[in-house]
Amino acid sequence: MTLSGKLIENSVMIHENGVEELHRTSFYGRPRDNALELSLPESAFLIYVDKIKVELDGIELDFRQFFMKASSLVKNFELFYIVYKDLRERGYFIQPAAMGFRVYPRGGHPGKTPAQFFVFVTSERMPLALSDLKKHIDTVDNLKKRLVLAIVDEESDITFYEAKRTYPSGTCKIDLNISLSTTSFLEDRCMIWDSSTSNELHNGRFFGKPMDEGLLQLSLVESSYLMNKGIIEIENRHNEKLDFTKFSGIASRIESDFMTKYKVYEALRNRGLIPKTGFKFGTHFRVYRSFEKVSDIKHSDFLVHAIEHDHIFSLLQLSRAVRLANSVRKEMIYASAGSEVDFFVIGRMRL
Amino acid sequence: MTLSGKLIENSVMIHENGVEELHRTSFYGRPRDNALELSLPESAFLIYVDKIKVELDGIELDFRQFFMKASSLVKNFELFYIVYKDLRERGYFIQPAAMGFRVYPRGGHPGKTPAQFFVFVTSERMPLALSDLKKHIDTVDNLKKRLVLAIVDEESDITFYEAKRTYPSGTCKIDLNISLSTTSFLEDRCMIWDSSTSNELHNGRFFGKPMDEGLLQLSLVESSYLMNKGIIEIENRHNEKLDFTKFSGIASRIESDFMTKYKVYEALRNRGLIPKTGFKFGTHFRVYRSFEKVSDIKHSDFLVHAIEHDHIFSLLQLSRAVRLANSVRKEMIYASAGSEVDFFVIGRMRL
Numbered sequence: 001m002t003l004s005g006k007l008i009e010n011s012v013m014i015h016e017n018g019v020e021e022l023h024r025t026s027f028y029g030r031p032r033d034n035a036l037e038l039s040l041p042e043s044a045f046l047i048y049v050d051k052i053k054v055e056l057d058g059i060e061l062d063f064r065q066f067f068m069k070a071s072s073l074v075k076n077f078e079l080f081y082i083v084y085k086d087l088r089e090r091g092y093f094i095q096p097a098a099m100g101f102r103v104y105p106r107g108g109h110p111g112k113t114p115a116q117f118f119v120f121v122t123s124e125r126m127p128l129a130l131s132d133l134k135k136h137i138d139t140v141d142n143l144k145k146r147l148v149l150a151i152v153d154e155e156s157d158i159t160f161y162e163a164k165r166t167y168p169s170g171t172c173k174i175d176l177n178i179s180l181s182t183t184s185f186l187e188d189r190c191m192i193w194d195s196s197t198s199n200e201l202h203n204g205r206f207f208g209k210p211m212d213e214g215l216l217q218l219s220l221v222e223s224s225y226l227m228n229k230g231i232i233e234i235e236n237r238h239n240e241k242l243d244f245t246k247f248s249g250i251a252s253r254i255e256s257d258f259m260t261k262y263k264v265y266e267a268l269r270n271r272g273l274i275p276k277t278g279f280k281f282g283t284h285f286r287v288y289r290s291f292e293k294v295s296d297i298k299h300s301d302f303l304v305h306a307i308e309h310d311h312i313f314s315l316l317q318l319s320r321a322v323r324l325a326n327s328v329r330k331e332m333i334y335a336s337a338g339s340e341v342d343f344f345v346i347g348r349m350r351l
Numbered sequence: 352m353t354l355s356g357k358l359i360e361n362s363v364m365i366h367e368n369g370v371e372e373l374h375r376t377s378f379y380g381r382p383r384d385n386a387l388e389l390s391l392p393e394s395a396f397l398i399y400v401d402k403i404k405v406e407l408d409g410i411e412l413d414f415r416q417f418f419m420k421a422s423s424l425v426k427n428f429e430l431f432y433i434v435y436k437d438l439r440e441r442g443y444f445i446q447p448a449a450m451g452f453r454v455y456p457r458g459g460h461p462g463k464t465p466a467q468f469f470v471f472v473t474s475e476r477m478p479l480a481l482s483d484l485k486k487h488i489d490t491v492d493n494l495k496k497r498l499v500l501a502i503v504d505e506e507s508d509i510t511f512y513e514a515k516r517t518y519p520s521g522t523c524k525i526d527l528n529i530s531l532s533t534t535s536f537l538e539d540r541c542m543i544w545d546s547s548t549s550n551e552l553h554n555g556r557f558f559g560k561p562m563d564e565g566l567l568q569l570s571l572v573e574s575s576y577l578m579n580k581g582i583i584e585i586e587n588r589h590n591e592k593l594d595f596t597k598f599s600g601i602a603s604r605i606e607s608d609f610m611t612k613y614k615v616y617e618a619l620r621n622r623g624l625i626p627k628t629g630f631k632f633g634t635h636f637r638v639y640r641s642f643e644k645v646s647d648i649k650h651s652d653f654l655v656h657a658i659e660h661d662h663i664f665s666l667l668q669l670s671r672a673v674r675l676a677n678s679v680r681k682e683m684i685y686a687s688a689g690s691e692v693d694f695f696v697i698g699r700m701r702l
Contacts, residue, residue, distance in 0.1 A: 064544050068535060068537075072588050076538055077537075078537050078538055078568075079538075085563075124628075125605060151630075153630035154540070154628035154630060155559075155568075155630075156568045157631070159631060186419075186428075186429050187428065188429075188474055189507065191418075208506075209506045212436075219505040255476045277505035277506040279504035279508075279666075280674065281670075282670045282671020282675075284667075315630075316633055317668075319631060319633045320632070320671055320675055321633070323631065323633060324633075324671055324674055324675045324678065328678075
């Protein structure tokens, strides 16, 4: 039986019998006094499957007319429709939510179980501010749900990502008991010339990269960290000692995001983790949780990319980073460097 | 026997007997009248392996002193040394070149064979302008050599990439004989409502993505291309016809790099290729060379990212893109949209 409804503002209102027909067992819409209220994506879907007809000002709208109308009423209606239809056709029960949909777990439905996911719907073309993502994550976390990003690409395919906070930690302590060593700051890296310090730092805590026998090259972030820990002093080519302010000033001219990277590096090391460059994976760091001997180190545990607290994600870049991390079976973690460093893990999921 | 040399400007000059000792069979340096001239990376390496001693103003420099001096004389000396040492220790014969090194093929050496590779040495931190890369590619191409980028990461590891021009082509012709169809421009994609046109475009030439039965969603670049080919007309929600100028103006507000993407899309289609969104791979397009039936289409052949002619590569991004492409066994191609569209393939290589 095809039910009749009216398009009123941004909803379709169906007569009371819709509650029994559409809501009681199929969980479309929300019962209101003597009526069933349907959202526009729900309505378009129900028109498509011939369950309802919708009138506007006494005239019935066909699918195309309804779709065009809805698209002019609700921003991103097409995206909502694509995601709604996909989830519904795959057996999920769904209710509208501010930023997308609440989705019930398989086997669950409104009235029986709480929703499990909040699905935030967006398009590959829309930039996503970290501040917005954080807000979504924290809202959803407070409700004890899981946040899903449904990203609709140019071809109307959907990729689902789960985003959540994470609190990585490791077991590597910086309790080195070695005498202060002098390090030379060359073009864009530092060199330790003393072979016993080189050995302690590399074999003991996996700092730097041994070059020739007894020499250790340190990256800019490693050098800063060890200087701040009082383990090395840094001199320039004219044998002038550099303090952190001077060194980080020069380092920031070499790589403009040095301070962001440094804050994240420091936070990771302070958490007992071992960050090394992630260049081969296109991220700032690959990170190891534990460490016995350099020769035993195999695969890193996850990848970390340092971003500023006001970072705006390009979803194309996000897709690339997550896909690459997953292809090497690692988690992709974004670390935002504000007054504190927060960690967010973003991974593809099958919903 | 340890030979003695003098640091003079940016070279080390070794007495004539060096020609026999170092050049004749090991191909270090370049013979000059009565002497052998060594570059600074060669010299540092030869000091390290105890083959030479070097004096400056009558005083012998040890490895550390020589290294610091060389690093102050030559920009990026550390990088050159790292790459020189790596290649030399792996058995390659090498001569200096303007932007890095000329490298001889395995089994070959100066005087016997021409150099095979030009190795351009850089650091992960240095941005690389497309215009410079193009210049290197064309110079090396004229000499019938191969261009290698040796990128030294923060940890002094080297990743080698080969970069060259490529001329992709496919077999899909746009010879559709269908009547002009009207398309609705919605929020950020277009919709074809006519089912026979939808079917022709999708099943015949792999345009768009079928939504519900008989409807086809087209991306912004697909819509523009079909409009320019006279296959569709585009109307906005108020049934006003849009020409290319208007449509591309709106599209450019939706995605700022629309025109760059469009130029590349058009060039690919005109070459008989089928570009579809590469979102899942973090690039603009995945591209198919040939096409029989939509249902038979399996894996795309390569990935294409559209860039402007004045693009500056971040090497971290380049590393991520190439690694991801390789992990799915596809070539990574950058397409620069200037007055013409040029294609460059960049892939990791083992040197």
